[in-house]
Amino acid sequence: MALYAIGDLHLSHQVELKNEAQLTGKIWKDHEKYFEQNCQKLLTPEDTLVLVGDHSWGRNLDECREDLEYIMALPGRKILIRGNHDMFWEAKKTNKLNALFAGKLFFLQNNYATYGDVAIVGTKGYCFEGLDSWEHAQMLVEREAKRLEESFEAARADGYSRFLMFLHYPPTNIFEKSSVFTKMAEHYHAEQVIYAHCHGEARFHDSIRGRKHGIEYSLVSGDFLRWHPKKIMD
Numbered sequence: 001m002a003l004y005a006i007g008d009l010h011l012s013h014q015v016e017l018k019n020e021a022q023l024t025g026k027i028w029k030d031h032e033k034y035f036e037q038n039c040q041k042l043l044t045p046e047d048t049l050v051l052v053g054d055h056s057w058g059r060n061l062d063e064c065r066e067d068l069e070y071i072m073a074l075p076g077r078k079i080l081i082r083g084n085h086d087m088f089w090e091a092k093k094t095n096k097l098n099a100l101f102a103g104k105l106f107f108l109q110n111n112y113a114t115y116g117d118v119a120i121v122g123t124k125g126y127c128f129e130g131l132d133s134w135e136h137a138q139m140l141v142e143r144e145a146k147r148l149e150e151s152f153e154a155a156r157a158d159g160y161s162r163f164l165m166f167l168h169y170p171p172t173n174i175f176e177k178s179s180v181f182t183k184m185a186e187h188y189h190a191e192q193v194i195y196a197h198c199h200g201e202a203r204f205h206d207s208i209r210g211r212k213h214g215i216e217y218s219l220v221s222g223d224f225l226r227w228h229p230k231k232i233m234d
């Protein structure tokens with residue numbers, strides 16, 4: 001039994017893959033085929049796979065149907081984090097999604113999942129990338145930090161003291177050494193922080209990777225992992 005993670009599948013069974021500069025190149029050719037093969041080789045039905053956001057290009061649930069079916073057919077239990085491209089997942093409708101996909105997919109936001117005695121907490125996160133104003137970015141960071149805190153507190157209230165923390169966005173932007181997210185990871189003694197979102201060689205070093213203040217930070221975007229889920233915990 002093991003827990004794996006990977007992000008940014010950017011599936012496009014119904015809606016065409018957007019021709020964004022960071023999502024082109026050999027690594028994206030038939031990537032869903034290679035990813036599925038890797039999962040079939042690596043994962044067993046007893047394993048857990050955390051998908052760290054940017055699942056589908058579909059703009060609503062109807063347009064994501066085949067992408068979500070593809071995810072459901074992968075081996076093991078699947079836990080999903082919300083990415084910036086996941087238009088089908090309205091923030092306030094997480095409970096509805098969990099009811100709709102009960103026993104098939106778990107949508108993680110303002111709640112938590114468990115893996116043995118470890119709580120899996122997380123949220124989309126946010127960091128300033130120069131695409132909006134600094135003030136707007138700060139507002140989104142604060143909102144996401146609140147959601148993350150809610151996730152930690154829900155797990156803590158149920159007696160959990162071991163945490164794995166997931167974010168779609170990197171925990172810090174390229175200018176930061178720490179952030180509200182790294183501080184929260186330290187405050188709750190998260191064992192690991194796992195994030196995705198960074199595509200292409202040039203962005204793989206945007207944030208913290210490796211050990212810092214006793215916490216292991218991992219980037220798990222699909223192209224970085226070459227579509228092999230990363231083992232996070234046995």
Ligand SMILES: [Fe+2]
Pocket residue numbers: 008010054083197198199
């Ligand atoms: Fe992405």
Ligand SMILES: [Fe+2]
Pocket residue numbers: 053054083084085168197
């Ligand atoms: Fe993203």
